[in-house]
Amino acid sequence: MNRMRSAAVAVALVGSLLGASGVAHAATWSSSDKWGTWSNGGYTVRNNIWGSGAGFQSIWANSYSNWGVWANHPNTGGVKSYPHSAKMINQRLSSLSRLSSSFNVSRPSAGAYATTYDIWADxxxxxxxxxxxxxxxxxPIGSRQTTATVGGHTWDVYRGSNGSNAVFSFIRTSNTNSGTVDVLAVLKWIQARGWYGDVTVGDAQFGFEITSSSGGMNFASNSFSITT
Known part of the structure; x- marks a missing residue:
């Protein structure tokens, strides 16, 4: 019954979020399945509830660009989910002449999470x-290496491993809810330090890495795109 109530609240909040002039309407796609997946415009939108101890999370989308989740994850440690929109690049770093992304998000002022790109290589x-x-x-995972200005922003850069793969984290020195990132410049900055070679860039993802959102919170991508 509690899960049913949570689902009802999620639907109501989604309708409110999407409604114009107070008129609620349904999203083009929605799912409360932990691995819920939807393909649109060459992108893939995923609910992606993967962490242990996760609570309820429902995802909605009008497009790969405009989507969001209502998430109610407990106040415990560890990442619970990474809902995101993703585009497969599948090109060598040396063959890319452009890889940039723009985004605009709405996010809660409580909870524990990061709004982040997650880009995979090799x-x-x-x-x-x-x-x-x-x-x-x-x-982030690992230890702080330096502060760098690259890709249009200034970051604290961390390097480490999660036990399965190397992880490089660029943490913006101040929060922003919108902007454009020259992702290719960031990837080449890593290469220039010898941390990897001419890697094949795979899935480029953008979303919310949520650790806790007790009581239920809304996260939304108002717009998002990747340009190559």
Whole structure:
């Protein structure tokens, strides 16, 4: 019954979020399945509830660009989910002349999460995370290497491993809810330090890495795109 109530609340909040002039209407696609997936415009939108101890989360989407979740994850440690929109690049770094992305999000002022890109290379051997904002008790994997201005922003750069792959994290030194990132410049900055070679860039994802959102919180991508 509690789960049913949560689902009802999620639907109501989604309708309110999407409605214009107070008129609620349904999203083009929605799912409360932990692995719920929808393809649109060459992108894939995923609910992606993967962490242990996760609560309820419902995803909605009008397009790959405009989507969001209502999430009610407990106030415990560890990432619970990473709802996101993704585009497969599948090109060598040396063959890319452009890889940039623009975004605009709405996010809660409580909870614990990061709004982040997650870019994979060489068949998941390398993970590049680009945090645009963060809230609450969250932090990157590894140790801080330096502060760098690259890709149109200034970051604290971390390097480490999650036990399965190398992780490079770029944490923006101040939070922002919108902007454009020159992702290719970030990827080449890593290469210039010898941390990897001419890797094949795979899935480029953007979304919300949620650790906790107790009581239920709304996260929304108002717009998002990747340009190559």
């Amino acid at each position: 068949n998941h051997a390398y993970e590049i995370m680009i945090w645009m904002n963060k809230q609450g008790a969250v932090g």
